[in-house]
Amino acid sequence: xxxxxxxxxxxxxxxxxxxxxxxxxxxxAGMPADTxxxxxxxxxxxxxxxxxxxxxxxARVITDKATFAYLADVFVVAGERGEGLxxxxxxxxxxxxxxQGLRRFMLATFxxxxxxxxxxxxxxxATESQSLMQIRDADVYLRDS
Numbered sequence: 001x002x003x004x005x006x007x008x009x010x011x012x013x014x015x016x017x018x019x020x021x022x023x024x025x026x027x028x029a030g031m032p033a034d035t036x037x038x039x040x041x042x043x044x045x046x047x048x049x050x051x052x053x054x055x056x057x058x059a060r061v062i063t064d065k066a067t068f069a070y071l072a073d074v075f076v077v078a079g080e081r082g083e084g085l086x087x088x089x090x091x092x093x094x095x096x097x098x099x100q101g102l103r104r105f106m107l108a109t110f111x112x113x114x115x116x117x118x119x120x121x122x123x124x125x126a127t128e129s130q131s132l133m134q135i136r137d138a139d140v141y142l143r144d145s
Contacts, residue, residue: 001084003051006092010040013047014055021058021075023141026110028073030141046093048076048085056080057089065098071107086115094119 007013015037023031040060048057057076063069071093076085093099106124107116113123124132 001088004048004056004085004088006089007047007049008045010045012049012053013045013058015040017055017077018047018058018073021077022073025073025075027108028141032141035141043072044096044098046089046096048080048089050080057085059089059093061093061096061099063099063102066101067103069099069102069105071105074107074112086112087118090115090119 015033018040019031019033019036022028022036023033043060043062044065045060046058047055050056055077057080059074060072061069062072071090074086074089076089094105099105105121107121109116
């Protein structure tokens with residue numbers, strides 16, 4: 001896209017922008033900076049940068065780069081929405097060399113199904129959803145450590 005580029009280099013991404021957004025999101029409210037640093041360091045990260053090299057969109061993939069990947073923390077900053085950046089970012093991610101040949105590529109979303117369906121994602125069918133399990137601690141970032 002004209003005026004934008006995607007980087008996978010953490011040192012080119014604004015940690016402050018990423019942390020501000022994610023720590024105030026519905027899915028990771030209150031995430032401590034140290035926790036996010038660790039998560040980013042152990043993930044395949046993608047940022048859309050504008051011509052001034054400002055981080056305007058972000059996503060990360062948790063993966064073994066062979067069999068499984070989980071797309072997480074996808075966002076576009078408020079002032080840049082409506083420009084097609086989410087499509088640009090997701091298309092780049094699903095075509096990334098390290099994410100080819102996977103048996104399963106998952107994500108969770110409340111409100112962006114139509115975006116991800118354009119890139120091959122679909123709802124887990126009823127049979128498979130019965131086999132998925134989790135340990136979930138939704139308030140982990142809100143408790144005193």
